[in-house]
Amino acid sequence: MSARAWACAGLVVVVAIVLTIVLWPRSATPSTSARVESIASELRCPDCESQSIAQSSTPTARAARADIRRRIEAGQSDADIRQAYIDKFGESILWKPESGGIGILVWGLPVAALILGGAGLAFALARWRREPRLHATDADERLVEQQRAAE
Amino acid sequence: MRHRVRWIALSAAVIVAALAVVLALQVGDDPRADASRSQLTGTIAPSFDLPTLDGTSVRSADLRGKVVLVNFWNSWCAPCQEEHPALVEFFERHADEPGFAMVGIVRHDTREAIRSFVDEEGVPYTVAFDPGSRAAFDYGTRGQPETYALAPDGVIEASKIGPSSLGQLEQMYRVAKGSA
Numbered sequence: 001m002s003a004r005a006w007a008c009a010g011l012v013v014v015v016a017i018v019l020t021i022v023l024w025p026r027s028a029t030p031s032t033s034a035r036v037e038s039i040a041s042e043l044r045c046p047d048c049e050s051q052s053i054a055q056s057s058t059p060t061a062r063a064a065r066a067d068i069r070r071r072i073e074a075g076q077s078d079a080d081i082r083q084a085y086i087d088k089f090g091e092s093i094l095w096k097p098e099s100g101g102i103g104i105l106v107w108g109l110p111v112a113a114l115i116l117g118g119a120g121l122a123f124a125l126a127r128w129r130r131e132p133r134l135h136a137t138d139a140d141e142r143l144v145e146q147q148r149a150a151e
Numbered sequence: 152m153r154h155r156v157r158w159i160a161l162s163a164a165v166i167v168a169a170l171a172v173v174l175a176l177q178v179g180d181d182p183r184a185d186a187s188r189s190q191l192t193g194t195i196a197p198s199f200d201l202p203t204l205d206g207t208s209v210r211s212a213d214l215r216g217k218v219v220l221v222n223f224w225n226s227w228c229a230p231c232q233e234e235h236p237a238l239v240e241f242f243e244r245h246a247d248e249p250g251f252a253m254v255g256i257v258r259h260d261t262r263e264a265i266r267s268f269v270d271e272e273g274v275p276y277t278v279a280f281d282p283g284s285r286a287a288f289d290y291g292t293r294g295q296p297e298t299y300a301l302a303p304d305g306v307i308e309a310s311k312i313g314p315s316s317l318g319q320l321e322q323m324y325r326v327a328k329g330s331a
Binding site for chain 2 (some may be wrong): 112116
């Protein structure tokens, strides 16, 4: 077996492993506790700084975790629960802004700025490459002619 | 070439300006942009059944038909202490009105500290405790003081996050009473 064949076989094995990991069906639906933890970690603690409801130990955060559990047990989806918290506390309760409505600006503006900046940079680079930065003046040309004539 | 650069710059400026206009309009229209009001204003107030300082209990259901002022507070918060005289004066002005009730719900404080505050400063209206902070959570409070004016039908007609002046309390009361 040639080295190339070995390399191809190795590549196929690596791709197969990666696909298996990515596409392997996830184990059963997450437990209630896991969902409480997941949702609580997406929500800011209403009455403390820089902590999620999952991290905080304030009475309000504890009440919120209990409320999330009750809502899950009542059959609400994660999206329903998040919306209930937005309705109660406003969108600032979310750690990450929503990807719809006004929140799209928060996500979209940096991307738009990046695209515009990249396009501008590419345009400028192409322009610089096309145009030589130094131009010979008439005096330069005369100097070169004189030098050549002297040789 | 120079014209093309100008057009690109102009297009970028127009896009940014359009986004800024959209942002300004959206923020201006969003009632949640007003940080001094509760998100729950205009909705039915959460119900509660809480133990009081005097050993009884207060149930929101029993207060239906009245204009109710609900104030979240505690003994250690400086803005609550600042607001306290206005709350007392407001209550004394309206205490005799049959269609009026006022409840101060303790948020994150001990019974001993509240008892001491009440003995020293005087709190003439109902003082209720909130075990498990359920009422504070249900009202979507983010701190204290926060004040809610409930209409007789139980709708939160006005709210104030932060200390209220006597004038603001009267204004909230008028709004809640007027909606009946």
